[in-house]
Amino acid sequence: xxKLPEKPSAHIEIIAATLEQETxxxxxLELYAHDFSEFHHIELGADGRFGYKHLPLYWEEPDRxxxxxxxxxxxxxxxxxxxxxxxxGNENVWDVAEFFIVxxxxxxxxxxxxxxxxxxxxxxxxxxRVMESNHSAKVFWERTITKFIGEMTPSVxxxxxxxxxxxxxxxxxxxx
Numbered sequence: 754x755x756k757l758p759e760k761p762s763a764h765i766e767i768i769a770a771t772l773e774q775e776t777x778x779x780x781x782l783e784l785y786a787h788d789f790s791e792f793h794h795i796e797l798g799a800d801g802r803f804g805y806k807h808l809p810l811y812w813e814e815p816d817r818x819x820x821x822x823x824x825x826x827x828x829x830x831x832x833x834x835x836x837x838x839x840x841x842g843n844e845n846v847w848d849v850a851e852f853f854i855v856x857x858x859x860x861x862x863x864x865x866x867x868x869x870x871x872x873x874x875x876x877x878x879x880x881x882r883v884m885e886s887n888h889s890a891k892v893f894w895e896r897t898i899t900k901f902i903g904e905m906t907p908s909v910x911x912x913x914x915x916x917x918x919x920x921x922x923x924x925x926x927x928x929x
Contacts, residue, residue: 785831785853807850819831819833833851836848840913846922847875848880865897872925873926876925884918891919908921
């Protein structure tokens with residue numbers, strides 16, 4: 754039996770999004786909201802868009818960080834990171850506010866690599882929250898966090914603002 758050649762590793766770039774790239778991020782957020790609407794009721798606006806009212810804050814507030822993700826030079830997703838009160842209310846945690854990898858790049862370990870790199874950039878306490886109804890995201894984050902810290906980290910169920918969440922908490926560090 755002939756072994757198929759392995760695919761070369763994908764080149765992943767996590768690029769700080771500039772204000773000039775806000776429209777690109779807004780477009781990706783529409784895809785994200787569309788995917789997310791399967792788990793959470795989100796209404797389209799009169800303009801046919803979901804919108805994301807917090808997006809401008811990522812260039813106005815110093816503890817918010819927008820990133821575009823490119824894989825092999827092609828746009829493939831985004832990550833929005835913020836510091837401060839996540840679901841737990843802790844002011845000193847880093848929070849994965851939003852995380853999105855385009856469907857064509859999923860299930861290849863790329864999202865895990867993106868998350869790990871982001872966590873290394875911001876050492877300290879992290880929270881990752883997942884809506885209770887989003888089972889595939891819960892599995893993704895359990896695997897991703899376990900691989901990152903080297904041990905299983907169970908989530909805690911939390912209710913906030915009428916929603917039920919699985920909340921993962923862990924420490925990040927930098928590698929040299």
